[in-house]
Amino acid sequence: MNKIAVITATRAEYGLLSPVIRELRKQENDSFRVDLIVTGTHLSDKYGKTIEEISERIDHKVEIPIASENELDISKNQAETLVKFTVLFSEEKYDAIIILGDRYEMLSVAIAAGNTRTPVFHLCGGDTTEGAIDEWIRHSITKISYLHFVTNETSRKRVIQLGEDPSRVFNYGSTSIDNILTVADMNKEEALESVGLTDCRYALCTYHPVTMDGSSVDNDINELLEAIKAFPEIQFIVTKSNSDQGGEKINEMLDAAEPKIDNMHLYTSLGVRRYLSLMKYSEFVIGNSSSGIIETPAFHVPTVNIGDRQRGRLQADSIINCCTTTEDIVIAINKSLSDEHREICKKVVSAYGDGHAGEKIAKKSIEIVKSGSIDLKKKFYDL
Structure with a gap:
């Protein structure tokens, strides 16, 4: 055998x-x-x-x-x-x-x-x-x-x-493109209801440790949280970090921040079907996960890619790269929401x-x- x-x-x-x-x-x-x-x-x-x-x-x-x-x-x-x-x-x-x-x-x-x-x-x-x-x-x-x-x-x-x-x-x-075609089958109402939300404007967020960077994750996460608070009209659906070195610290900070930020909703894991279905209808995807580079452009949704973690990956024009400061993140989010960038996203063809x-x-x-x-x-x- x-x-x-x-x-x-x-x-x-x-x-x-x-x-x-x-x-x-x-x-x-x-x-x-x-x-x-x-x-x-x-x-x-x-x-x-x-x-x-x-x-x-x-x-x-x-x-x-x-x-x-x-x-x-x-x-x-x-x-x-x-x-x-x-x-x-x-x-x-x-x-x-x-x-x-x-x-x-x-x-x-x-x-x-x-x-x-x-x-x-x-x-x-x-x-x-x-x-x-x-x-x-x-x-x-x-x-x-x-x-x-x-x-x-x-x-x-x-x-x-x-x-x-x-x-x-x-x-x-x-294979992420396979999943987009076969797994992301929830409509917007179903996807939001599955995370306890009703119809709203929302973004998906995942932030992992930048393991080749000597800087502290504390500062990076605090800057991201300030950027989230700058957009109270948008609900941020945040998934926890992975188990790379520094991931536990990120998750502790996210746990502590969630009760204090009205438009932040934290989940340990969303599962493939729910995650991709939510991605399909999101205003943008933000963080430093590879999903923002590979899957998100296939939905013609903007990506705000923070920092250097994904530097070097093949990227579509829908992806906006920014530094880790609150100011840069806010500028990138505003760009992602602009009519001009939305038009760019509509024309993106996946390279994957x-x-x-x-x-x-x-x-x-x-x-x-x-x-x-x-x-x-x-x-x-x-x-």
Whole structure:
């Protein structure tokens, strides 16, 4: 029997992997199996226990530490993750694992796969995010991986530049576009009612730590909160930060601020369907999440992208970049609300695919596994 495992540790990652999981499982039979391994913040009450939002069959739950106050916490998390997944891969002997992106725990998962000679199929390599440690983690995972599913042509070229054979690098677009076409099916009234709001003007907001920046998150969050208060006519639907170093501090500040700001509504997690449905009808999306760069333009909705966390990603004209000060954020929000910028957003074409990435990734993954042609002794591809 051939076995592939898909691994998810966070809410955002699961949302992007779900189209691939669905397509892979359509092909399950007596000779082919797809395991879903759930780990990380999915299992934590602090981060919303998002395992409860996963509708697919779960085959393994792997508890790993998720403390993130300092560098030592992150390293301890990575060490335990490496050990636990090495044990799992040694026992299960998967023909391949599928992982996405650039999180520190996924680097440990990839190393565990390398140590057990388990092929890695990697989604979203080749992107650049200069303000986060995700940048070097992502490229490191690329070098461990055998098969590469990138989201755009620029990223495909970068993966090849890193020495990966072009015959193993595929640009099928982003699965986030798949979700936009199939998952964001709530109307505005339903979406708002699901978060306890009636018809109103609102914005979506997510702010994650800028892990390559030495500045304090305290100042950045305070500046953002002042900008939120400057627009009392707009309701801000805010989702909490991830478990990167500094994420706990951000969430503590957001928890403390919510009761004091009338137009701020805080949620640990919204889930993919609700989040994307709310995005579709929002006035703008604000923060520093990749969703503002990849998904939001496909809805022709403006993005206010704060700071350097997403610097280097391929961006549409609908995205307004600004610094972290309240003044700059307010200027950017006002620009996003202008008729002129709204017209620009209407004409934006997504650079991240046609909405069939999940189907194509699943088909190619099965084809490669069943071919029996995987050779982990990769040659460095010289340009």
